[in-house]
Amino acid sequence: MDTDDAPTCPSRRALLAGAGAGLAAALGGCATYGGQQQSPPAAPPAAAGAALAQTGDIPVGGGTVFAAAKVVVTQPQPGTIKAFSAVCTHQGCTVGDVSGGTINCPCHGSKFRVADGSVANGPAAAPLPAVNVRVEGTAIHLG
Ligand code: FES
Secondary structure, eight states: OOOSSOTTSOOHHHHHHTOSHHHHHHHHHHOOBTTBOOOOOOOOOOOTTOOSEEGGGSOBTSEEEETTTTEEEEBSSTTOOEEEESBOTTTOOBOOEEETTEEEOTTTOOEEETTTOOEEESSOOSOOOBOOEEEETTEEEEO
């Protein structure tokens, strides 16, 4: 009779008799490591300035709207990343998509050029303001 096992753990004999798919799980629940509990690895710290996107995510000649961040990121030429406010200068809608070389507002049809945010089609009269971004490797960061 085994006497060295804790009452809640199956004996070694029982584990050997029942060896199979459940063995690892049974052992896992009773394992100790040098008498100390193991903690899971700490999660990485919340990344200050986590990447908004990767350069490969931004279509060349187009762009991507990040509505939550109120930013639209464009790539007018390969490797040239630009960003603009996603708030339409007409009446403040969030621009909806980027297609045909323009950033398009769904509310009244304004269009802004991906290269510089300038107005390609009204009723908006003012360009989308530029937003600072930096590219580190392939990661696009705001600021
Ligand atoms: S709010 Fe964008 S076109 Fe009117």
